[in-house]
Amino acid sequence: MSYAYKMIASPVGQLKLIASDKGLAAILWENEDPNRVRFGPLVESPRHPILRETERQLAQYFAGKLKAFTVPLDFKGTAFQKSVWKALLTIPFGETRTYADIARQIGKPTAFRAVGAANGKNPISIIAPCHRVIGSSGSLTGFAGGLAAKERLLKLESGKAGAP
Numbered sequence: 001m002s003y004a005y006k007m008i009a010s011p012v013g014q015l016k017l018i019a020s021d022k023g024l025a026a027i028l029w030e031n032e033d034p035n036r037v038r039f040g041p042l043v044e045s046p047r048h049p050i051l052r053e054t055e056r057q058l059a060q061y062f063a064g065k066l067k068a069f070t071v072p073l074d075f076k077g078t079a080f081q082k083s084v085w086k087a088l089l090t091i092p093f094g095e096t097r098t099y100a101d102i103a104r105q106i107g108k109p110t111a112f113r114a115v116g117a118a119n120g121k122n123p124i125s126i127i128a129p130c131h132r133v134i135g136s137s138g139s140l141t142g143f144a145g146g147l148a149a150k151e152r153l154l155k156l157e158s159g160k161a162g163a164p
């Protein structure tokens with residue numbers, strides 16, 4: 001399967017959008033670890049309809065006008081990872097959950113470390129809102145886009161000043 005990609009500018013840096021014919025497969029960060037999320041060959045396709053729609057929805061999100069994304073998603077991962085990523089999609093805009101909350105939600109209450117690992121491999125950042133998952137103490141924890149980006153996204157969603 002080949003994947004199309006498009007680079008876009010955002011308030012949290014350059015983002016690489018990747019899509020299959022089924023849906024959005026990834027939103028990768030400017031300084032992304034190349035081993036975090038892997039794809040086969042990528043073909044630059046700025047006019048790909050899923051990529052264009054994703055760009056439109058992200059622009060609305062960053063402008064504070066969109067709280068729920070509707071672009072189709074095409075997650076690639078293990079069954080466990082997909083269960084975690086689907087749980088991320090249920091976290092309401094402007095709210096946070098802990099890794100333990102997600103572990104309980106997917107029926108694996110002791111798997112909070114595995115949930116953290118799956119969260120770290122989430123290929124569709126922002127839309128599958130791994131930035132809404134925090135440590136049990138309320139602290140911001142690791143994030144592929146960096147903690148500054150995580151903080152900006154959370155501030156944007158809370159409506160606090162200083163958001164992107």
